[in-house]
Amino acid sequence: MITEKEVPDLIASQVPSLRSRLNAIPDSVYKSIQSFTDHTKWLIEQGNRQAVKACFRTAERLLMEGDNAVRCAIQNVYIYSISRLLEVNGPDAKALRSLMGHETKREYLRQLNCCQA
Numbered sequence: 001m002i003t004e005k006e007v008p009d010l011i012a013s014q015v016p017s018l019r020s021r022l023n024a025i026p027d028s029v030y031k032s033i034q035s036f037t038d039h040t041k042w043l044i045e046q047g048n049r050q051a052v053k054a055c056f057r058t059a060e061r062l063l064m065e066g067d068n069a070v071r072c073a074i075q076n077v078y079i080y081s082i083s084r085l086l087e088v089n090g091p092d093a094k095a096l097r098s099l100m101g102h103e104t105k106r107e108y109l110r111q112l113n114c115c116q117a
Contacts, residue, residue, distance in 0.1 A: 002066045004029035004073070011036050014058045033062075033073040037081045044085055044096065053099045060101030079107050087112070 002010060007029050012019040018039055025031045040055040063074045086093050086108065097105065 002062060002070055004069045007070055008032045014054060015039060029069050029073045030077055033077045037078045056100050056104060060104045063103050075107055079111060083108055083111060
């Protein structure tokens, strides 16, 4: 199980360019996930699908293997923020959704359906 203390190192191992930013953040899983989210959104805007896919894999791992605090941070910060970029109906949004892992996509759809009800 991945604990909130392990999140910055795990993200930095997958996204080395975030290491210095993550090291500057006090022990806060939510702030670490927010920094990771901002980076993913920047990659989406840049059209770097390979890097986005790697970020989505990392988010998937955190969602599946994280403790309760880590899962909540992924659900409430990462997926919620990324979902705004995926709500558009178009080829780019569809392509991005196809890069998501099964559990991440399931949580995205859960949040989407919850908000539409």
